[in-house]
Amino acid sequence: MIAFLRWLLSGTMLRSWRGRFIVVFVLAQLVLPLRYYLGHRDPRDERFAWRMFSPMRMAQCKPTFKVNGAPADMYAEFHEAWNELAGRGRITVLEAMGAELCRRHPDADVRVSVACTYLDRDPETIGGYYNVCNVPEL
Amino acid sequence: MGKRKQSPAPPPAVVESPAFWFGFEVAWAKLVAGRTILFALLAIDALLAIRHAPRYGAGGFNVAQLPFLDGLGPTRVSYAIGQLLLADLFVLAACGVATRFAVPCATAIYAWLYFGSQLDSYQHHYLVSLLLLIACFVPWQRPASATAATPVRTWALRLFLVQLGILYLWAAISKMDRAWLDGHALGMQILPQPDRLIDLRALLDGRLSITKLAKLVLMTELTLAFTVWLRPTWPVIAPIGILFHLGIVFTGLEIGLFAWIMIGVYAFVIPDRVWVGLAELPPSRIAIRMFGRLGRALEGRAGVVVGGVGCVLALVLATVSRFDHAVAVGVAMLVVAIALAAIWRRPRAIAWLGIAQVIATLAWLAVDRETTVVVDYYRFWGGSSRRLGNLGDAEAAYRRLIEVAPDDDTGHYQLGRVLLPTDSTGGLEELHAAQRVAPDRARAFVAEARWLVNQHRAAEASAKAAAALAAEPTSPEARQLVDQLAGRKTAPVPVDRDDP
Numbered sequence: 213m214i215a216f217l218r219w220l221l222s223g224t225m226l227r228s229w230r231g232r233f234i235v236v237f238v239l240a241q242l243v244l245p246l247r248y249y250l251g252h253r254d255p256r257d258e259r260f261a262w263r264m265f266s267p268m269r270m271a272q273c274k275p276t277f278k279v280n281g282a283p284a285d286m287y288a289e290f291h292e293a294w295n296e297l298a299g300r301g302r303i304t305v306l307e308a309m310g311a312e313l314c315r316r317h318p319d320a321d322v323r324v325s326v327a328c329t330y331l332d333r334d335p336e337t338i339g340g341y342y343n344v345c346n347v348p349e350l
Numbered sequence: 351m352g353k354r355k356q357s358p359a360p361p362p363a364v365v366e367s368p369a370f371w372f373g374f375e376v377a378w379a380k381l382v383a384g385r386t387i388l389f390a391l392l393a394i395d396a397l398l399a400i401r402h403a404p405r406y407g408a409g410g411f412n413v414a415q416l417p418f419l420d421g422l423g424p425t426r427v428s429y430a431i432g433q434l435l436l437a438d439l440f441v442l443a444a445c446g447v448a449t450r451f452a453v454p455c456a457t458a459i460y461a462w463l464y465f466g467s468q469l470d471s472y473q474h475h476y477l478v479s480l481l482l483l484i485a486c487f488v489p490w491q492r493p494a495s496a497t498a499a500t501p502v503r504t505w506a507l508r509l510f511l512v513q514l515g516i517l518y519l520w521a522a523i524s525k526m527d528r529a530w531l532d533g534h535a536l537g538m539q540i541l542p543q544p545d546r547l548i549d550l551r552a553l554l555d556g557r558l559s560i561t562k563l564a565k566l567v568l569m570t571e572l573t574l575a576f577t578v579w580l581r582p583t584w585p586v587i588a589p590i591g592i593l594f595h596l597g598i599v600f601t602g603l604e605i606g607l608f609a610w611i612m613i614g615v616y617a618f619v620i621p622d623r624v625w626v627g628l629a630e631l632p633p634s635r636i637a638i639r640m641f642g643r644l645g646r647a648l649e650g651r652a653g654v655v656v657g658g659v660g661c662v663l664a665l666v667l668a669t670v671s672r673f674d675h676a677v678a679v680g681v682a683m684l685v686v687a688i689a690l691a692a693i694w695r696r697p698r699a700i701a702w703l704g705i706a707q708v709i710a711t712l713a714w715l716a717v718d719r720e721t722t723v724v725v726d727y728y729r730f731w732g733g734s735s736r737r738l739g740n741l742g743d744a745e746a747a748y749r750r751l752i753e754v755a756p757d758d759d760t761g762h763y764q765l766g767r768v769l770l771p772t773d774s775t776g777g778l779e780e781l782h783a784a785q786r787v788a789p790d791r792a793r794a795f796v797a798e799a800r801w802l803v804n805q806h807r808a809a810e811a812s813a814k815a816a817a818a819l820a821a822e823p824t825s826p827e828a829r830q831l832v833d834q835l836a837g838r839k840t841a842p843v844p845v846d847r848d849d850p
Contacts, residue, residue: 225368230505262521263521291737
């Protein structure tokens with residue numbers, strides 16, 4: 213691996229724009245998926261990590277959105293495709309949906325939580341403790 | 351009009367270092383085959399994606415793949431237009447026309463549509479956006495006097511294959527997990543398909559073991575990761591890779607054209623001699639000779655005439671197509687074609703541009719008439735608008751749906767439901783039309799009966815509910831309504847959110 217990197221970063225590669233393009237491209241593609249494995253806060257978000265058909269794909273999540281204590285009618289608020297993404301437990305989408313609810317219901321107490329079950333790990337529930345209008349991260 | 355400007359001849363023997371990248375050569379026949387197969391598949395993929403346009407920008411909400419693009423994500427209109435443009439540009443590229451213009455433009459549009467919204471969660475679209483970026487640097491134009499076996503030097507195609515290797519490597523790493531290795535994850539993803547020629551699930555339950563298959567998948571991906579970009583391995587690796595992706599086709603997983611696009615990519619892995627051999631078969635030689643003659647005939651004024659007629663014919667075909675905004679895109683492409691013709695001033699290139707435009711719009715028409723994409727587009731647009739409370743949009747979508755599919759009851763039924771609260775005459779007309787078009791479906795009868803109940807016309811409502819049950823005796827909604835109107839208790843009927 214080190215020999216490969218040394219070869220990739222050799223002076224001859226960096227001499228032309230083509231070589232520099234190749235080096236940046238290959239390194240980015242080798243390193244970017246590492247982000248998923250090293251401290252990514254959302255294991256259900258497998259974008260850019262080439263995890264096709266992974267066990268995580270089988271995770272099943274049930275998001276809950278409450279406005280002032282009452283369940284929000286999410287199918288009247290958001291397109292069903294966003295609700296499907298929320299059902300995969302993707303945190304960035306859940307947070308953005310929560311923020312959107314805050315915009316649509318000013319001064320409301322908006323709580324977002326998601327309960328997920330997995331093939332290869334224990335079930336977990338995330339969020340629901342704070343008003344996401346004040347604490348936007350789950 | 352100047353003489354057709356040829357692309358530069360094959361580079362001289364001096365190779366920029368390292369030769370692994372800058373000395374990489376493939377036969378011209380392979381480049382043509384790969385270009386045609388890959389870009390044709392991408393054109394079809396783009397047209398099929400149009401059915402998903404209504405979800406983009408719906409309700410004014412978007413989360414982009416990259417945070418800074420949240421506000422710049424595509425909307426229904428821009429997504430549909432973008433995919434039509436993509437299909438057109440991909441057909442140009444597949445035909446080898448204006449590739450230096452078409453491929454970078456397609457790359458930019460594709461990247462915007464993909465990175466602009468997380469609604470596109472297909473990982474293969476991420477792969478395609480990367481491959482397109484690399485494809486911008488592949489010399490797709492025919493070198494001067496090239497024959498099928500003429501080597502074309504291209505570092506970009508080597509990078510293209512290395513990118514595939516990286517994809518396989520990470521895909522294999524993601525499967526180094528107990529839930530995958532014990533077959534659990536794979537078993538849950540392969541569903542029974544008794545109506546298919548090959549039911550992979552039945553095979554797995556019978557002769558094969560799911561655990562062994564899971565391990566085999568991991569081993570295959572690891573093997574491909576380290577070999578797909580190495581020329582000496584191609585005779586062995588190409589059939590393995592193609593069979594591997596055909597296997598994914600047989601899993602029946604709903605992942606768009608992913609497996610087919612991957613199989614298309616293998617055109618660049620199939621050994622050069624196969625493509626050269628195919629190009630030298632008598633039928634191919636005849637076709638190549640005919641194209642050569644046609645090209646020579648298109649030099650001079652004839653080329654300009656053919657190009658002009660082709661571009662106008664393409665616009666006419668665009669107006670026949672039922673895709674939303676097809677005419678606008680057709681006009682835009684005509685303007686682009688005129689601009690390219692003015693820049694090129696080469697009759698033969700102008701002629702091929704016109705011919706490629708006709709092929710592109712024929713592809714639109716083929717997908718329009720042979721698939722449900724257009725009907726789905728209006729149905730999904732109407733459905734999402736109705737659910738999100740945009741009744742004006744819903745009415746427009748359903749009226750268009752009735753225009754494109756008058757014999758489908760969905761447009762009439764949904765338009766009737768949308769109209770009833772404000773225009774009962776129009777709403778009832780549409781419900782009656784739905785009842786005529788689909789006399790064996792209860793829902794239009796039920797909708798009318800419910801409206802009659804709200805109008806306190808109990809006797810008419812009971813008659814209509816009975817008609818609903820007679821039309822579709824198995825309908826739980828009709829049964830429930832008949833029982834309710836007769837004063838009998840019934841179990842609640844689950845609400846179908848989609849009710850398409």
